[in-house]
Amino acid sequence: MRHVFFYPLVLLPALSLRAAEPTSVPAAATDTASHAVLQTGKRLGEKATMHRFEKLRAGAVKTATGWNVQDFASCFFNPNREEITVAMKMVSDDPKFVFANGQVGTYTKTYKLRPMQGETDNIYIGSPTFGKPEWPVAPLTNFTGSVEFFSSNPFYYYFLRETEVGEASDATVAYFAGWRPWQDDVPAVWDDDLRQFVVPYTNYWHNENNWPIGWHSVLTLRNATDQSVTYTLKHIPYYGGQFNPKNGQITRYKEQDVQVILQKGEERTVALQDLFGWATDQMSSMEGCLLVSPSPIEAKARTTIRFSVPPNESGERMHDGFR
DSSP: OEEEEOOSOOOOHHHHHHHHSOOOOOTTOOOHHHHEEOOTTOOTTOOEEEEEEEEEEEEEEEETTEEEEEOOEEEEEEOSSSOEEEEEEEEESSTTOBOTTSOBSEEEEEEEEOTTEEEEEESBOOOGGGOSOSOSBOTTOEEEEEEEEEEEEEEEEEEEOOOOOEEESSHHHHHHHHHTTOOEEOOOEEETTTTEEEEEEEEOBBSBSSOSSOBOOEEEEEEOSSSOEEEEEEEEEEEEEEEOTTTOOEEEOOOEEEEEEEOTTOEEEEEHHHHHTOOSSSEEEEEEEEEEEEESGGGGGGEEEEEEEOBOSOOOOOBOOOO
16 A cells, blocks of 8 residues: 655646536537436435436437537446346337347346446447447447436446537547547545445546547545544556556556545645556556545545546557557
8 A cells, every 4th residue: 555645736737627617518418417317315426226317319410511429438336245237228219229239229238247346338339440349329320318227236327428519521530529528527425334435437548549638537635624634545447457658568457545644624636647656658548436435434524525537638649448
């Protein structure tokens, strides 16, 4: 375990500012909050046995000038001590809509999630460079409808909200144009069973051939108590690694722990690549989650966590991503 002590600094000012600025909803896109259908007594981001979203779109529509593309994706985290099965059900507004695997009208899929592990999954096959993944919506088709995820055990689901609308004469170009500026804030929720805050989604895709800019993850942690608090931060990668162009070596991501000590009233902002020591001059493809444990435990009531995933403003094409 590494111990990290924060000293006053200004870290990544342009990115921190961008992450804090409000974003407007682009034309023909939809608002994430309006999609969620919450179970009684639940708040957005909490673990539950069912997560449902409505009025969604993923796919491509032919226009007079080319293609109009929009997409969304999913992230799951299993906080239980045993493996769970999560079932996905997508229902198209068009009962005759044909999904990529031949199912008509309704698409179903199951996910096996190991204890304290997660998975991410996409919806629309927007580029032939991806091959033929098991994603629901086939190239040059357009899905609108609802999606729900359910399990016998509660789990975390993070909805990678719909992208902006990408438009171009080529459908693949439009797909990347829609995803490239994507950014979002990820909820941090206290879990009474784990006695930790759970941030179910992190991202460090950078210098990859398809996504040379990519994204990174920025954490803001505030201790509003009247005493010093030690925060143990555990990062759990769902998959991924880094490629070193100097020697061709691949380093797989592993679980990492660091401790952050904040004095009373302190607030600090840091990017995860700086916090955990991930290389910035290599190709990275990784998604995961972050767990935050305060000590003393009572500090949870006056701890504030903000977590954002903005685009990374530097990057070049080095290597294909890998899972």
